[in-house]
Amino acid sequence: MKTTQERTLLEGRELLTMYRDMVRIREFEEACPKLYSEGKVGGFLHLYSGQEAVGVGVAHALHHEDYLVSAYREHGLIIARGADPGRVMAELFGKATGVSKGKGGSMHMFDPDLRFMGGYGIVGGHLPLAVGIGYAIFYRGSDEVVVCMFGDGATNQGVFHEAMNMAALYRVPVVFVCENNGYGIGTSVVRASSVEQLYKKSCAYETPGSKVDGMDVLAVYDAVRQAVQRAREGGGPSYIEAITYRFRGHSISDPGTYRSEQEKKIWHERDPIPNFAEFLVAAGHAVRSQIEAIDGEEKAGIEAAIRFAEGSPDPAPEELWNDVYAPVQEGGAHG
Amino acid sequence: MKTTQERTLLEGRELLTMYRDMVRIREFEEACPKLYSEGKVGGFLHLYSGQEAVGVGVAHALHHEDYLVSAYREHGLIIARGADPGRVMAELFGKATGVSKGKGGSMHMFDPDLRFMGGYGIVGGHLPLAVGIGYAIFYRGSDEVVVCMFGDGATNQGVFHEAMNMAALYRVPVVFVCENNGYGIGTSVVRASSVEQLYKKSCAYETPGSKVDGMDVLAVYDAVRQAVQRAREGGGPSYIEAITYRFRGHSISDPGTYRSEQEKKIWHERDPIPNFAEFLVAAGHAVRSQIEAIDGEEKAGIEAAIRFAEGSPDPAPEELWNDVYAPVQEGGAHG
Amino acid sequence: MAEITCREALNQALREEMERDPAVFLLGEDVGLYEGSFKVSRGLLAKFGEKRVLDTPIAEAGIVGLACGAALAGLRPVAELMTVNFAVVAMDQIMNHVAVVRYMFGGQASVPLTIRAPGGGGHQLGAQHSHSLEALFAHCPGLRVVVPSVPADAKGLLKSAIRSDDPVLFLEHEGLYGVKGEVPEGEHLVPLGVAEVKRPGRDVTLVTLSRMVYVCLEAAELLARDGIEAEVVDLRGLNPLDMATVLTSVRKTRRAVTVEESWLSFGWGGELVARLMEEAFDDLDAPVLRVGGADVPMPYNKQLEQAAIPDAARVVARVREIV
Amino acid sequence: MAEITCREALNQALREEMERDPAVFLLGEDVGLYEGSFKVSRGLLAKFGEKRVLDTPIAEAGIVGLACGAALAGLRPVAELMTVNFAVVAMDQIMNHVAVVRYMFGGQASVPLTIRAPGGGGHQLGAQHSHSLEALFAHCPGLRVVVPSVPADAKGLLKSAIRSDDPVLFLEHEGLYGVKGEVPEGEHLVPLGVAEVKRPGRDVTLVTLSRMVYVCLEAAELLARDGIEAEVVDLRGLNPLDMATVLTSVRKTRRAVTVEESWLSFGWGGELVARLMEEAFDDLDAPVLRVGGADVPMPYNKQLEQAAIPDAARVVARVREIV
């Protein structure tokens, strides 16, 4: 058993990693608009700036073998899970070195080694997939857990209901994390959901529901860690609503005029990154210079990621036809 | 204002009509299996025997202008709403005189004059339609109400969630009545729904939910009347779970072996019809001979309905091509 | 006549029909406060209010079902699906409810519903956001399938769709909202089910719709340089399907190529080929060929995506095989 | 070889594959305790237990999505949709998830999922319960579409489907479960994408699948009385599509008719016609004609329903137009 001092050190290290991960995500996301306007990145582009504490808190609450599934706002999540920002950026560039070989783009990233089971673009569509991954875990009797991330708007979709019910019915190890950033594109939560407190929706499935401050990485970490532990021990699914805010528009093309300057200001004051830095210093987990070092390293890291993406090749033309079907197996046409 | 005595008489009359309606439905349904085995009726055939108190309680709680929408187990509902059993039977026979001109059959009956907006065969599929009818009422500012009937199994479908949410969000005058007969085909409620008490599902929409004895026509009538009044006065939707039982298999082809004899026996003792007859006599609303007269009249009425159906013509062959599209309107091809 | 974009033309049609008929209302995700993700409903919430411009939750089955019910009760809803890709989420409501209620209730029910849905590829939106589903909907009896290519049709067809007592899938192309063209002010109706010859020609008929109309016109230009005169027929929809115009053209040119953006296999081109073969076999000097999208989920990478979508060069190449 | 029904053949395939591979499991509405609404999964719950024979709520999107996720995580689910009519409720999961994940994730994801769904008309089930949706699924790249007509194929194709690493829509016909035929015991695989000539003939080729195979064989008998020898080709599926077998037959007979149960317009027949026209135009002595279901929602009335579904007489009449 470790001494208090050792444990603090350990925690200290982990806390700094959390900070580093949030900074990495922020640097990554904030580099995107320019690249998009330069035409290097295309398609839809949903940035995670402002929501980093949720993704990082979740990722740190997981074991390496645990699964993460997400909607399309997932750059930050796959990075929090440990993906090389270079390969994530390469995906945005549509390059062969991207996490999805340039075929998925911003919305559809995947990494089996990290057990990042994909970013999906149909709102709510991936929730039943998470239940299925949970069922596979239960089926094998292993002790992994799936965390499924989705937005507030997704909770009004029919599949949300079906997934929540089936997860509870089969007691699969799934933790549903709703990132309530207040809006589904231009529609605020109260204008789309009959119940304003989204965590209450789990009452219809006798699944524990709780609410957490999504701008506080440690609060998210604690809430998710408990839910994950419960799931790992066979306690079944739980549902967490993380209250957060996206600092940018819904996607790169959204000016976000439906949100008042006043509202944005209030939330920016709650920016999870500087606030966490203050906490780290105040609590003695780090000194200012360490923080600045991390900021600098991550800024440089993202510049390197962009260089990697720019230097990477496009997929070969024949890639158009690959991956539609499985490679033909032994024994039998398409068998 | 009426004198107490008059009112009792009136109630007495209405109570007898309720009894008559239940008997009519039972006689109708119990006549079907034979007709089916004779090949006069085809397709699926979902009988309502045992659930009469729900449909009749609901129908009596409605005004003439109110709407009723249902799933496929609807013979009893359209009859309770006032449809001529002859035309309902003719529909089962697929005759041109049927309520849907022989094109709908057992699952798809419709009568605009009775504001019976249809029986639908996709489990849960008609719930959003009910919300839409409610929206039309709200849109026009009239004071009608829609009652939407569905089974316990339907509450696990995604559209249930979407419809409940939208109904509450727009405060439309819809009363959702879940006929919980314990099973969705061979699957019992607890094996399909994570929450056993289905009325609790409305908690996720901040919509009042209540449970009522579906074998007691007056209990159903009272619960629905209150919900209808609330809706009529702009109070928005409510959700009622009526606990009932189907005396026969899911459909004519289902032996229903998944239900124990013991279970069936208990429920048959709760048969809404003889029990209501006992109540009427005991409470002095009717004398035995009146009850017997009604039983005889309704038996004869269904025999007449069968004769009407048998004597009716099939749709003309060209009917195959009619009703796919609206009759071509003035001004413009298909415009 | 004013030169306006398809976006403005659609907006005009909605505005005019809502003014004309109080039973017409809009619903959909972000159609109100946000004025539509493609801004087609700009200004309508301000003008008509929340009751007639209804923002909805993200629940496509609920949206289409609500609209279907409202139509059954006598209203004329215009439901906007943010994109046609999500129509698939509401497929049961569209196929098993909207399309069939009139028939299965013996003609007693009517669903005067218009479902607007932008679609199509070309913007690197990937495998879940690049569909053109004309063929799917056209396979379902009971549904009208209307597809405008120019601003004037966008307005005239949408007005006709809204006035139709049949349910109409009105399929717009995301790549055409900004396209400009002359559009008559006020009452301008284009009947459903009437194709239009966009360019006359004697050597080959290009049968197409939506954004591919422009691709075909471009191909026709290229072919013309070599003296090959292609006639371009814009179907403007698949149900009703105007075979008469197609047959007249093909009987003249004796050659035809169908051009569709969606997956070639089991797309709508096959239907046209089959009807042409049956009704004009002896008039054909060559097989009717098809051009269509690659049979793959849409890739994100720009070059791959461009390779997956038919272009003028591909059309020209196909034509050269038979002319 | 034992004579067994399609129902028993399917049951055998499921049982054998579950015994062979512990990753194979069944899920669906009433597949367990109730043993399937068509009793295809009879005895499987008793033998394999609840974990491997999973009863689900009535939630098709949830069922297909759960199966898709389980497949992503390495299992080999066999999802039963009570009927194909409800596949439409899960259309988004099938089209936008199951079909595309391998591609959109650059080949890193695999969905070895089989979705079984009974369908077809003929039992007076009306407009919402009589679909045959082969054409819809065949239009979506990424999905295999397999359609057995006889017990031996029901077993052999289902086993191949379950072993395939591609998602397979396995479409059974409600009217064929009771049909008997010889079925090899134990290991019997029929590769996906290989059509079969059910009856040799020199005068015309009937291209068909599912229950229509029987209708075509009946038509062939009638035609034979008048000396017309029809060759009947059972496609056994639409993806992979075995054009080679069809072309070989048509190059011999120089005439063809496609026969499908579903709505004729925008059905799969058009695809066959288009490919035949392109690949065998000069070998054809007559237009390739099509027989298909009436383009109407299915009516309940028996006579009307019979009139809506293709029968031998209709096939014979079409053949006589070109022979």
Ligand SMILES: Cc1ncc(C[n+]2csc(CCOP(=O)(O)OP(=O)(O)O)c2C)c(N)n1
């Ligand atoms: C089924 C479906 N409907 C509509 C859309 C279009 N759309 C993309 S994102 C979005 C808003 C989702 O909001 P939310 O779930 O809160 O997630 P957020 O974007 O806020 O992270 C919508 C409506 C979609 N992608 N899928």
Ligand SMILES: Cc1ncc(C[n+]2csc(CCOP(=O)(O)OP(=O)(O)O)c2C)c(N)n1
């Ligand atoms: C979407 C859909 N899935 C499956 C079916 C097949 N099915 C018909 S009735 C039924 C059970 C419905 O149970 P419940 O909702 O409780 O109604 P009940 O039959 O008990 O009145 C099922 C699964 C269907 N008709 N629609």
Ligand SMILES: [Mg+2]
């Ligand atoms: Mg949101």
Ligand SMILES: [Mg+2]
């Ligand atoms: Mg039930």
